[in-house]
Amino acid sequence: MKQQNVLEISGLDVSLPTGDRILSGVDLAIGGGRILGVIGESGAGKSMIGACIADTLPDALAVSAGSIEFDGLPLGSMTRATRRDLLGRDIGFIPQEPMTALNPALTIGQQFGSHLARIGFRWPKERKERTIQLLEDVHLPRSRELLSHYPHQLSGGMLQRVLIAMAFASNPKLVVADEPTTALDVTIQARVAELIARMVETHGASVLFITHDLCLAADLCDEVAVLYAGRIVESGAAETIIGSPAHPYSRCLSLATPTLSGPPRPLLTLPGTMPSALERSVMAGCELAPRCPVAEMRCHTDKPLLASTTTGHRSACHFPERVSAIQAPAEEPQAAAREPGPDVVLRAEGLAKTYIARDWIGRMRRVEALRGLDFEVREGEFVGVVGESGSGKSTLTKLILGLEDVTTGRLDAAGFAGSDRSAATLRALRAQVQLVFQDPQSALNPRRSIGSLVTQSLEVRAERPSRAARSAIARDLLAKVLLPPDVIDRFPDQLSGGQKQRVNIARALCSNPRLLVADEIVSGLDVSVQAQILELLKALREEAAISLLLISHDLAVVRHICDRTVVMFRGEIVEQGPVEEVFGNPRHDYTRALVAAAQGGTSLRKTMSQSQ
Amino acid sequence: MHGFARYADIRLILSGGAVSAILLMALLAPWIAPHEPNDQDLLSILMPPVFAGGSAEHLLGTDSLGRDILSRLIHGARTAMTVAIFASCGAMLLGSVLACIAGYFGGRIDWAISRMVEIWLSFPPVVLSMLLIVGLGIGTDKVILAIILVDWTRFCRVLRTEVQVTRRQDYVAYARLAGFSHGRIILREVLPGVLPMIVTLFSLQMGISVVVEAILSFVSMGVPADVPAWGQMIADARIDIYSAPWGLALPILMIFVTVLSFNALGDSLNRVLDPRSSARRPV
Numbered sequence: 001m002k003q004q005n006v007l008e009i010s011g012l013d014v015s016l017p018t019g020d021r022i023l024s025g026v027d028l029a030i031g032g033g034r035i036l037g038v039i040g041e042s043g044a045g046k047s048m049i050g051a052c053i054a055d056t057l058p059d060a061l062a063v064s065a066g067s068i069e070f071d072g073l074p075l076g077s078m079t080r081a082t083r084r085d086l087l088g089r090d091i092g093f094i095p096q097e098p099m100t101a102l103n104p105a106l107t108i109g110q111q112f113g114s115h116l117a118r119i120g121f122r123w124p125k126e127r128k129e130r131t132i133q134l135l136e137d138v139h140l141p142r143s144r145e146l147l148s149h150y151p152h153q154l155s156g157g158m159l160q161r162v163l164i165a166m167a168f169a170s171n172p173k174l175v176v177a178d179e180p181t182t183a184l185d186v187t188i189q190a191r192v193a194e195l196i197a198r199m200v201e202t203h204g205a206s207v208l209f210i211t212h213d214l215c216l217a218a219d220l221c222d223e224v225a226v227l228y229a230g231r232i233v234e235s236g237a238a239e240t241i242i243g244s245p246a247h248p249y250s251r252c253l254s255l256a257t258p259t260l261s262g263p264p265r266p267l268l269t270l271p272g273t274m275p276s277a278l279e280r281s282v283m284a285g286c287e288l289a290p291r292c293p294v295a296e297m298r299c300h301t302d303k304p305l306l307a308s309t310t311t312g313h314r315s316a317c318h319f320p321e322r323v324s325a326i327q328a329p330a331e332e333p334q335a336a337a338r339e340p341g342p343d344v345v346l347r348a349e350g351l352a353k354t355y356i357a358r359d360w361i362g363r364m365r366r367v368e369a370l371r372g373l374d375f376e377v378r379e380g381e382f383v384g385v386v387g388e389s390g391s392g393k394s395t396l397t398k399l400i401l402g403l404e405d406v407t408t409g410r411l412d413a414a415g416f417a418g419s420d421r422s423a424a425t426l427r428a429l430r431a432q433v434q435l436v437f438q439d440p441q442s443a444l445n446p447r448r449s450i451g452s453l454v455t456q457s458l459e460v461r462a463e464r465p466s467r468a469a470r471s472a473i474a475r476d477l478l479a480k481v482l483l484p485p486d487v488i489d490r491f492p493d494q495l496s497g498g499q500k501q502r503v504n505i506a507r508a509l510c511s512n513p514r515l516l517v518a519d520e521i522v523s524g525l526d527v528s529v530q531a532q533i534l535e536l537l538k539a540l541r542e543e544a545a546i547s548l549l550l551i552s553h554d555l556a557v558v559r560h561i562c563d564r565t566v567v568m569f570r571g572e573i574v575e576q577g578p579v580e581e582v583f584g585n586p587r588h589d590y591t592r593a594l595v596a597a598a599q600g601g602t603s604l605r606k607t608m609s610q611s612q
Numbered sequence: 613m614h615g616f617a618r619y620a621d622i623r624l625i626l627s628g629g630a631v632s633a634i635l636l637m638a639l640l641a642p643w644i645a646p647h648e649p650n651d652q653d654l655l656s657i658l659m660p661p662v663f664a665g666g667s668a669e670h671l672l673g674t675d676s677l678g679r680d681i682l683s684r685l686i687h688g689a690r691t692a693m694t695v696a697i698f699a700s701c702g703a704m705l706l707g708s709v710l711a712c713i714a715g716y717f718g719g720r721i722d723w724a725i726s727r728m729v730e731i732w733l734s735f736p737p738v739v740l741s742m743l744l745i746v747g748l749g750i751g752t753d754k755v756i757l758a759i760i761l762v763d764w765t766r767f768c769r770v771l772r773t774e775v776q777v778t779r780r781q782d783y784v785a786y787a788r789l790a791g792f793s794h795g796r797i798i799l800r801e802v803l804p805g806v807l808p809m810i811v812t813l814f815s816l817q818m819g820i821s822v823v824v825e826a827i828l829s830f831v832s833m834g835v836p837a838d839v840p841a842w843g844q845m846i847a848d849a850r851i852d853i854y855s856a857p858w859g860l861a862l863p864i865l866m867i868f869v870t871v872l873s874f875n876a877l878g879d880s881l882n883r884v885l886d887p888r889s890s891a892r893r894p895v
Binding site: 401403423426427430435437438439442443444445446447456457459460507 | 782787789791801804
């Protein structure tokens with residue numbers, strides 16, 4: 001029995017005024033009560049689909065072809081007023097950043113109330129009761145008290161629940177969720193996704209779920225469409241796309257995602273980057289062809305169209321049968337069996353840090369940021385520090401780099417004890433211990449050339465190397481992080497996010513450090529770029545013999561490149577040991593909760609490990 | 613996108629051209645002015661410009677003392693530009709240095725400098741500069757000093773915020789970790805980031821300085837009476853506004869054009885130099 005689709009997008013084109021297309025020929029259809037996932041990396045144009053429905057396209061962009069039909073009604077031919085009426089009442093939205101989606105000057109109750117008033121609840125008393133009931137539906141405790149709270153008094157997870165409750169308040173037929181979990185902590189992500197799934201069941205709405213997270217999409221969605229460079233390259237049932245994809249891009253994406261279960265394996269790295277809208281318009285063939293491991297001559301000249309491979313499964317590839325042949329590179333045998341060296345690079349014994357805060361009448365309050373930390377990092381060892389925001393990870397970084405004084409205990413970093421604070425010692429320490437910043441956008445001065453950035457730390461040496469020597473060192477460092485030598489004269493703005501992160505790493509390697517402290521260095525990157533950086537770090541271990549302290553919230557990433565892990569919770573180490581042991585058999589409750597949250601997509605991981 | 617870029621460039625060229633013309637006029641005043649600005653020709657006073665029926669001897673006519681208006685305008689530009697350049701440079705230096713110190717170091721220094729700026733700003737600027745002139749006495753250098761002392765706060769307030777934003781970038785933290793000294797960080801990492809803002813503010817300040825100088829000259833508290841200035845010309849022509857309106861209109865027009873060009877130049881420089889727009893340049 002074929003029902004009428006709630007949302008039907010056909011042949012949708014979104015173009016720049018120059019004619020370059022951001023989206024081209026997008027076809028999507030969502031049946032009643034179904035969840036459709038749109039997966040894509042940044043720049044693929046996935047958010048533009050949501051923007052087309054909401055009529056919030058950026059000024060420079062316009063729908064140039066195709067139609068969007070909601071419940072049989074074409075959105076494009078409606079008047080603005082009718083369309084506005086539809087939004088929020090029949091089409092709900094869940095935004096990406098819950099912290100900025102609500103007005104900070106109004107209480108939750110006021111904002112919820114005005115939304116309810118708009119969708120037809122006339123009496124204040126009725127609105128209040130309904131609000132409380134809806135907030136209870138999304139499992140917010142003490143919902144009556146919440147009404148008088150302001151947004152800043154709630155955590156990100158709670159705000160997102162409020163917004164989900166608002167989106168479903170009018171029993172909409174369709175809900176558009178644009179990366180609703182990206183800005184949240186890991187343990188909360190899984191719960192929010194689960195909540196959306198349950199709301200769909202109780203309200204019978206359809207959901208357009210836009211995400212970059214493959215596992216999440218597989219877990220939550222019924223059907224999935226994979227978007228690459230503005231085109232849908234594959235669509236079909238979620239399990240089939242993850243389990244047996246028929247497009248090289250989907251296959252590469254799943255092979256590039258680190259997993260928490262199954263045997264450890266190297267990640268597949270897609271070379272290059274996604275073509276921009278301008279580059280796409282001059283490409284005759286498949287947009288993926290330059291990066292595709294199975295591409296042939298025909299792929300470069302002839303654009304493949306979406307075609308059915310099996311029932312309900314469509315792929316835009318000339319050779320869907322070759323996809324299963326794409327395999328992750330084999331593990332190098334000596335890499336698997338390596339032992340860390342005998343020297344200890346970083347050792348903490350009973351390390352504690354207490355901040356003293358004074359309130360406005362001068363009362364002292366002691367805040368224990370870290371308590372009794374014992375751990376060590378040996379030469380050539382990669383250690384992952386795992387924990388949520390507020391667990392003391394960044395305080396630890398500051399102590400290691402000598403930015404803050406140790407309160408009690410001992411911290412021995414690269415042979416420098418924490419007690420000596422003279423400028424010369426600190427300088428020597430920071431040559432041995434280097435920090436790689438999280439956000440390369442902010443960590444690289446936009447007004448310095450790449451060459452001057454990577455050799456920046458040489459500028460403070462007493463005997464400054466000559467210009468020629470510096471440029472030789474810069475070229476050497478760029479080669480280490482696999483960047484072409486011609487980027488040396490460019491500026492950070494001219495590089496992609498992944499390239500910038502490489503420059504960031506190269507700069508840290510400049511002083512031949514023994515220990516790198518990397519703070520969430522892959523969390524802002526797309527899956528395929530993340531895989532490139534992770535494999536780069538692994539290669540550096542072989543070549544440069546460095547140790548790494550990787551601070552991350554992503555257990556799969558830690559499992560992928562680290563030997564040991566340290567789990568932190570409220571300033572204490574609750575568990576540490578080899579990664580496989582800790583994540584495979586967690587002992588502490590908190591570790592168990594973390595692993596469970598990260599394994600939210602169990603169904604997916606099963607199929608993924610089977611497919612190998 | 614392309615059209616927009618071209619639009620910005622045209623504005624830049626037009627305003628830049630006008631500004632250069634005014635500066636050139638000021639620089640070459642003694643050579644291009646047809647008469648001495650203070651030479652009186654009492655036989656031909658209040659002559660209209662040549663296009664309104666005057667003679668070719670005085671292209672833009674004469675004032676109530678028979679002085680050639682064109683020559684006075686050209687020499688007035690020299691006065692206006694001298695004051696504007698020196699005053700803007702001084703205000704820029706004073707304001708930028710204090711802004712860098714306040715924004716970079718923060719804490720008590722920032723508190724002290726910010727409060728000082730706020731107290732300074734609570735005085736009406738023109739009244740403050742008149743008070744200063746009363747104290748300092750009349751003279752071109754005194755006018756410059758008065759403008760510096762009044763307008764450094766504009767630089768300080770805007771730049772302090774910019775410096776604070778730059779200060780929070782990770783690349784400044786990295787430079788600290790790498791062992792750079794504070795002075796070096798301010799010069800190499802922070803200052804290049806705020807330089808576009810300094811250039812823009814400087815251009816706007818040029819326009820403001822011209823206006824302030826004109827106001828002070830108008831109330832005879834600016835440059836000495838023997839130095840031709842636009843404000844003075846307006847004041848002189850005021851009495852004959854009905855019989856010889858051109859004497860009043862021309863210096864006003866000059867001030868208008870000068871200030872407009874400097875403001876437009878500041879605007880378009882801001883657009884061209886803004887790192888956010890250069891980030892969008894094609895790779």
